[in-house]
Amino acid sequence: MKNRYRVVLIISALALAACSNNKPGSYLDGSAGTTGSGFEAGSASDPASPAYFQQTVGDRVYFAVDQATVDGAAQATLQAQADWLMANSEYSMTIEGHADEQGTREYNLALGARRANAVREFLTSRGVSGDRLQTVSYGKERPAELCSADSCYSLNRRAVSVLNNVNF
Amino acid sequence: MSVISSAEFDAINEAYQAPLVDTSAQVLLPTDVSEAAPEVSSAIDQTTESVAPPARPDQNVEVTRPQPPEPLDQPEIVTVIPDQPKPPQPTTTDLPVTAPTAAPRPADRVAPEAVAPPEEDAIVDEQTQESVSLADTGQKTEKQEQVAKAPEAATTEIITEAKERPSGAPSSSPRPRARPPESEVAKPQPTQAAEQETVDTSSVQDALAQAMEAKPYAPLGPPMTSGETDAFRISVQACWVVDVGSEAANVTVTVAMSLDRDGKVDDNSLKLLASEGGSESAANTAFRAARRAILRCQKDGYKLPVEKYDHWRDIEITFNPEEMRTR
Amino acid sequence: MFRFLILTMFWITATVAHAAPLRIEIKNGVIEPLPFAAPYFVAENSAANQLAEDLVTVISQDLVGTGLFREIPQSAFISGITSFASPIQYADWKAINAQALLAGAVSVEGGSVTVKFRVYDVFANQELGAGLKFSGTKDGWRRIAHKVADVVYSRITGESGYFDSRVVFVAESGSKGQRRKRLAIMDYDGANVTYLTGADDIVLAPRFSPTGDRVLYTSYETGFPRIYVMDVGTAQRRVLQDAQGTMSFAPRFAPDGETIVYSLEQGGNTDIYSMTLASGQSRRLTSDASIETAPSFSPDGSQIVFESDRSGSQQLYIMSANGGAAKRISFGDGRYGTPVWSPRGDMIAFTKQSKGRFHIGVMRTDGSEERLLTASFLDEGPTWSPNGRVIMFTRETQGVTGKANLYSVDISGRNLKPVPTASGGSDPAWSPLGK
Numbered sequence: 054m055k056n057r058y059r060v061v062l063i064i065s066a067l068a069l070a071a072c073s074n075n076k077p078g079s080y081l082d083g084s085a086g087t088t089g090s091g092f093e094a095g096s097a098s099d100p101a102s103p104a105y106f107q108q109t110v111g112d113r114v115y116f117a118v119d120q121a122t123v124d125g126a127a128q129a130t131l132q133a134q135a136d137w138l139m140a141n142s143e144y145s146m147t148i149e150g151h152a153d154e155q156g157t158r159e160y161n162l163a164l165g166a167r168r169a170n171a172v173r174e175f176l177t178s179r180g181v182s183g184d185r186l187q188t189v190s191y192g193k194e195r196p197a198e199l200c201s202a203d204s205c206y207s208l209n210r211r212a213v214s215v216l217n218n219v220n221f
Numbered sequence: 222m223s224v225i226s227s228a229e230f231d232a233i234n235e236a237y238q239a240p241l242v243d244t245s246a247q248v249l250l251p252t253d254v255s256e257a258a259p260e261v262s263s264a265i266d267q268t269t270e271s272v273a274p275p276a277r278p279d280q281n282v283e284v285t286r287p288q289p290p291e292p293l294d295q296p297e298i299v300t301v302i303p304d305q306p307k308p309p310q311p312t313t314t315d316l317p318v319t320a321p322t323a324a325p326r327p328a329d330r331v332a333p334e335a336v337a338p339p340e341e342d343a344i345v346d347e348q349t350q351e352s353v354s355l356a357d358t359g360q361k362t363e364k365q366e367q368v369a370k371a372p373e374a375a376t377t378e379i380i381t382e383a384k385e386r387p388s389g390a391p392s393s394s395p396r397p398r399a400r401p402p403e404s405e406v407a408k409p410q411p412t413q414a415a416e417q418e419t420v421d422t423s424s425v426q427d428a429l430a431q432a433m434e435a436k437p438y439a440p441l442g443p444p445m446t447s448g449e450t451d452a453f454r455i456s457v458q459a460c461w462v463v464d465v466g467s468e469a470a471n472v473t474v475t476v477a478m479s480l481d482r483d484g485k486v487d488d489n490s491l492k493l494l495a496s497e498g499g500s501e502s503a504a505n506t507a508f509r510a511a512r513r514a515i516l517r518c519q520k521d522g523y524k525l526p527v528e529k530y531d532h533w534r535d536i537e538i539t540f541n542p543e544e545m546r547t548r
Numbered sequence: 549m550f551r552f553l554i555l556t557m558f559w560i561t562a563t564v565a566h567a568a569p570l571r572i573e574i575k576n577g578v579i580e581p582l583p584f585a586a587p588y589f590v591a592e593n594s595a596a597n598q599l600a601e602d603l604v605t606v607i608s609q610d611l612v613g614t615g616l617f618r619e620i621p622q623s624a625f626i627s628g629i630t631s632f633a634s635p636i637q638y639a640d641w642k643a644i645n646a647q648a649l650l651a652g653a654v655s656v657e658g659g660s661v662t663v664k665f666r667v668y669d670v671f672a673n674q675e676l677g678a679g680l681k682f683s684g685t686k687d688g689w690r691r692i693a694h695k696v697a698d699v700v701y702s703r704i705t706g707e708s709g710y711f712d713s714r715v716v717f718v719a720e721s722g723s724k725g726q727r728r729k730r731l732a733i734m735d736y737d738g739a740n741v742t743y744l745t746g747a748d749d750i751v752l753a754p755r756f757s758p759t760g761d762r763v764l765y766t767s768y769e770t771g772f773p774r775i776y777v778m779d780v781g782t783a784q785r786r787v788l789q790d791a792q793g794t795m796s797f798a799p800r801f802a803p804d805g806e807t808i809v810y811s812l813e814q815g816g817n818t819d820i821y822s823m824t825l826a827s828g829q830s831r832r833l834t835s836d837a838s839i840e841t842a843p844s845f846s847p848d849g850s851q852i853v854f855e856s857d858r859s860g861s862q863q864l865y866i867m868s869a870n871g872g873a874a875k876r877i878s879f880g881d882g883r884y885g886t887p888v889w890s891p892r893g894d895m896i897a898f899t900k901q902s903k904g905r906f907h908i909g910v911m912r913t914d915g916s917e918e919r920l921l922t923a924s925f926l927d928e929g930p931t932w933s934p935n936g937r938v939i940m941f942t943r944e945t946q947g948v949t950g951k952a953n954l955y956s957v958d959i960s961g962r963n964l965k966p967v968p969t970a971s972g973g974s975d976p977a978w979s980p981l982g983k
Contacts, residue, residue, distance in 0.1 A: 119861075121816070154944070157885040157899050157928045158753060158975070159798040159811065160855065160862055162773060163818035163839040166795060170816025189772050190795060190813070194750050199724045201925070201946035445570060454572050461577030464616055466937055466960035467705055477569065488673070506706025509669065513647060514577070516671040535569035544575050 101141050103216045110137050114172060116210045118155070121167035123175050131172060134214055135179035148172045149213045150190040151197070153206035158192060165190030172212040445532045453525060453533070461514035463542045469506035472499035473541040476511045482530050484522030486515055494537060511540045579962075581618035582704065584611065585646035587629045588622070589663070592655035599654050599661060599686075603693045607650065609737065610697035610711040614938070615963030617704075620646050632664060641670045648676070650700055659686045665696055667703050676703045690739060691982065698981070710933035711736065712982040715940065716754045716763050716780075717954060719743065720972040724950050729974075731765060733780065736933070736978065738968035744783050753929070753975045757801045760979040764788075764799040764808060775799040775810050777825065788823065789830070798841050802869070803849040809833070811841040820854055822869075833871030844888045844896075845869065846913075853877070853887040853896055853913075864898060866913065877915035886929050889913075891980075892936035895959075899928040899941075908941050910959060921961040929974070934981040940967060942974040 097104040106112060111134070114127035123131065138144065150169030152161035169188035177183045198205035463470060474497075479490035491512055496504035515538070525533050586608050591600040611617040626640040632653035641649050652665030666679040680699060684692045691712055698709030719732040719741070731744040731751050744763070745751055752773070754765035763778045770787070775796045778785035789796040789812065799810035802822075809822045812830075818839045823830040834840040838858035845852055846869075853866050859876065862883040867874035878884040882902030889896055893913075900907045900920065906927045911918040926944040933940070937959050944952040952974040954967035967976070 154926065154950075156901070157842070157855075157862075159841040160839060160857075160885050162795070162797050163811065163813060163841050166813045166818060167816045167839070174816070187793070188816075191750075194727075194752075196725065199948040199950075201948075201950065450570065450572060453570075454574055457572075458574045458576055459578065461574055462580055462582060463577040464705060465579055466958050466962070467707060469706055502706050509672075509704075509706075513669070513671050517647070533570045537569045537571045539571075539573040540577070541573060541575050542577065545577060545579070 100137075103144075103218075106134070106137055106141075106214075106216060110134055112215070113211045113213045115207060116168055116212070118153075118206075118210065119164070121164065121171045123171050127172075128175065131175045132179060135176050135181050138176070138181045138185065144216045144218045145185040145187070147215045147217060148176075148186060148188045149195075149215060150188065151195060151209055151211050151213070152193050153209040154193045154196065154201070155206065156193065161192035162190050165192050168210075168212045172214065442529045442531055445526075445529055449526060449529070453523060453536075454538075456523060457514055457518050457538060460518035461540060462510060463545045464510070465542070465546050467506065468499050468503040469510065470542045470546050472503050472507040473497045473539060473543070474504060474507045474511050475537055475539040476508065476515065477535065477537045478515060479535050480523065480525070480533065482527055484519065484525050486519050486523075488516070491515065507540065507542075511538070514540070581612075581616055582647050583618045583620050583645055584648040584650065584700075584704075585620045585625065585641055585644065586611075586650040587625060589651075589665070590629060590632050590653040592632075592653050593657075595656035596654045596661070599656060599689055603652070603654060603663065603689065603696070604650075606690055606693035606737075607697040607700070610694060610709075611701060613737070613965075614701070615958055617648075620644055632666075636668055638668075638670055638673045641668075646670050648700070648704055650696075652696070656686060660684070661686050661689055661692060663692050663696060665699075667700050690735065694735070695982070707937065708935045708981065710935045710938060710978075710981065713934050714760065714979040714982075715931075715954075715967070715976050716744075716756055716979070717969070717973045717976040718751055718754065719969060720952055720974055721747070721970075724948060731763070731778075732969075732973070733763075734969070736967075741970065744778060744780070753798065753977075755800050755977045756979045758803050758805045758980060760982070762801075762805075763977075764801060764810075766797040766799065773797045775808075777808075788825075788828070798843065800844055802845050803847060809843040809845065809852060811843070820852070820871075822871075831871075833867070834874070842886050846889045847891055847893045851889075853889055855885045855887060862901075864896070864915075877911070877913070878918075879915060880918055888930055888932060890932050890936040891934055895936070897930035897932060897939050899930065908939060908957065910939075919961065921957050921959070922955075922964060927955075929976070931976050931978045933978055940976045940978060942976065944974070 093099060095102050095104065097108050099105055100109075111130040114123065114130050116122070116127075117124070138146065148169040150165030150167065150172075152164045152168075156164065166188065169190055173183070173186045173188050176186060193209070196205070196209045197211065198208045475494040477490070477492045477494045479487045481487065493504070493508040496507065499507070586604050588604050589596075589600040591597045608619045612619050624644050626643055627637050629651045632651065636649065636651070647670055649668040649670055650665060651668070652663060654661060654663045656662075660683060662681065662683045664679060664681045667676045668674070669676045677699075680696075682692050682695055694711035694713075697711045701707075701709035701711070713736045714733055715736050716731065716733045718729045720727055720729055722728045728747040729751050730747040731754050732741055733744060734741040744754075745767070750768040750773075752766040754763045756763055761780055763780055765776055765778065766773050767776055768774075769776075770790065773795045774790055775788045776785045777788055777799075788799070788808070789810070793814065795813040797811050797813075799808050801808055806826065807822055807824055809820060811818050812821050812832075817837055818841055819832060819834045819836070820840045820843045821830045821832050833843075833852070834854075834856070836856065836858050838856055839862075840854055840856045840858075843852045843854040850869055851866055852869055853864060854874075855862050856865050856874070857863070862885045863876055864878040864884045864887045865874040865876050877896070878898070880900065880902070882900050884898050884900050886899045887896050888898070890910075895910045896913055897908065897910050900909050905923050906925065907920040908922045908927050908930050909918060909920040921939065922941070922943075924943055925946040926942075928942050928944075930939045930941045932938075933956075938956050939959065940954055940956045942952050943955045944950055951972050954969060954973045954976050955964060956967055957964040967973075
């Protein structure tokens with residue numbers, strides 16, 4: 054109980070931090086969460102934990118200016134994400150698409166959506182069930198980095214995969 | 222005066238910047254939507270209840286005022302002379318350019334030097350100063366040359382002027398000045414009479430060709446030099462304010478007026494002769510700006526040579542903002 | 549021959565005593581603000597004393613703020629207006645070079661205000677148009693001032709004014725990484741701000757209905773961008789589109805106020821749809837695999853201008869309000885977006901990105917006569933004043949401390965200046981002229 058509670062806490066914290074209003078919808082399969090054996094559950098060394106997903110698998114991929122193409126590096130990350138999702142079927146995921154500030158508001162919303170969708174399509178092509186994945190775009194509203202230079206822009210042109218699991 | 226630069230315009234505006242409205246008193250503390258609603262509805266109450274529909278003429282206060290200028294209410298004036306401003310190309314600086322075609326030999330002779338510089342001015346208006354000074358130096362010789370050359374140009378002049386006649390129809394030349402409405406309406410008839418007379422006076426017309434596009438009638442006294450007309454033009458344009466973002470900036474208007482010997486404009490004589498481009502409302506605005514320019518810059522009377530009064534007793538000015546629009 | 553001509557000349561002199569008119573063309577005027585005088589109004593009862601000054605202060609700010617007028621300070625006046633009925637001493641106003649004069653009177657009875665005024669063309673020695681009288685509430689006095697300023701403006705420029713108008717926008721606060729956004733409405737000059745939403749959810753790009761009673765906007769309230777309509781008077785809102793697996797944004801009213809256009813995203817593709825508000829029925833207007841967004845109606849409701857990257861980069865297109873074939877109208881070097889049709893119907897304002905800079909620009913509806921009005925790190929999202937002469941937009945500064953603020957500029961590119969807001973703002977939309 055204690056461990057599960059901690060897991061739920063961490064997941065909730067992660068979900069809130071990444072996207073405060075993300076509602077789970079009906080993508081969950083309803084199965085209870087389980088932790089792996091032998092590791093400190095919930096820690097980043099636990100390969101079934103969202104922390105592991107975030108830090109080791111990698112929860113984000115990046116894009117070129119004005120592009121939504123998933124390049125080689127992104128594919129590698131997304132393959133790992135797909136593998137993880139297949140191994141941890143209790144999670145659903147929201148893919149957030151973002152854009153850098155070098156564009157107009159509506160277009161960036163649409164561009165972010167393209168990027169999120171490109172990630173989703175890659176993941177489904179690797180076997181992840183589509184109803185576990187939802188997409189949302191934040192356009193340029195939620196930059197990860199704040200400077201107005203490509204060093205920051207390149208980190209803002211991203212799609213972030215956020216795990217959802219609030220069934221107990 | 223030339224168009225002021227954008228920086229200067231901004232500088233003028235800086236000096237008159239309205240103080241920023243203090244909105245801090247009006248800002249609500251963050252609340253949820255339901256609490257905000259009453260504030261919003263009171264704001265709307267203010268706006269929906271506050272002001273009566275504006276278009277109610279004032280019925281309670283009587284103020285006597287002079288009759289508005291007639292021409293704005295007389296559409297026939299516009300239709301009678303729609304193309305008047307165009308064909309003669311009434312740019313004083315352009316005149317020497319067109320004069321050769323109108324009367325090749327006299328023009329060459331009448332203002333040999335004065336012709337060339339104004340041609341340059343025709344391209345860049347800011348350099349009118351130059352043309353004035355150049356023309357001034359050539360004034361005396363001009364006059365003598367004009368008188369001398371006139372007879373030689375007689376025959377050729379007739380033909381050319383006849384061609385220009387319909388477009389260059391004098392608006393008020395055959396009639397005693399000062400009664401603008403009648404003169405404008407009656408313009409077509411005097412035109413024909415003018416044609417015959419002009420044929421005979423064509424030689425004298427040549428001499429005037431440099432200073433005036435209007436050929437037909439025999440002006441009394443020596444003609445206006447391009448320097449003199451330039452000086453007058455400059456004194457009016459200094460007061461012509463163009464609102465370049467407005468619809469009126471698309472309108473070219475021609476305004477007629479008459480002056481007394483002191484160079485003062487007879488208010489009643491100021492008329493809109495023609496307008497081109499834009500709606501009627503835009504044309505009215507352009508006319509009012511032109512009228513303001515004429516009335517503001519006269520001060521105690523425009524400085525014009527008294528001995529040439531008959532040449533400038535009636536003036537028609539075309540205000541063309543085409544080059545001033547930001548394009 | 550010569551003798552003949554001399555004789556002819558004498559004959560002409562004898563018979564024709566008048567000269568042809570001197571004809572002159574003027575092509576170079578000056579561009580300068582028109583000096584006007586606006587003495588404090590005559591207070592017809594003591595309750596109106598403060599308003600007699602305040603009204604003129606707001607009227608003058610309106611006029612001077614356009615960049616087309618310059619106020620002559622009261623200290624320069626030779627004579628004043630002590631009674632609304634007395635005749636004007638034009639010479640006194642000419643002497644201080646006032647080309648226009650505003651004379652008015654105000655009285656206050658309880659909570660109600662009555663204002664009378666006349667406008668004079670000083671150098672023509674006459675009144676400009678008829679005198680007018682407005683009445684309203686004391687609380688709404690600013691609106692009366694704006695309406696008076698609109699009349700003065702329109703009588704002198706020949707075009708309708710824009711001072712009796714409001715702007716709905718996104719009020720911003722917080723630092724760049726923690727921006728909080730909420731919908732707000734204010735008078736066009738920044739006064740009378742009221743908030744329509746809290747700051748918990750991202751809100752974007754609000755737009756007024758043609759009568760100014762409702763606002764369309766995009767909100768992340770559900771966790772996804774969705775379009776809402778809100779009644780301005782009550783702040784009541786309802787979501788218009790909430791199908792799962794989709795996002796909606798960029799809504800705008802049609803001139804009839806009953807239909808809207810918006811962008812719908814599904815499966816990574818964004819297209820333009822129209823919706824009848826009463827029934828909620830939507831119709832798809834574009835079906836390209838490219839991004840189609842930011843639609844804006846022509847004032848007659850027959851056409852829609854929008855942005856699309858179907859050519860490979862963001863460009864502007866015009867199609868019928870029913871959808872169908874679209875014609876490209878932007879051809880310059882750069883990317884074009886956020887097109888907005890002018891209320892005059894003849895121009896389209898837009899955002900252009902070129903060589904790393906952003907510009908607000910205008911072009912004719914066929915794409916010709918493109919003119920850029922501004923240039924900066926990030927300008928976007930123009931909106932037109934009700935008379936089509938002024939454009940308001942968002943300007944964001946660069947860097948970690950970057951902030952967004954509202955700015956306005958005249959259609960000629962002159963008079964660029966900030967619009968005062970409490971802590972920053974973006975996505976302005978101008979209301980129609982007040983009724």
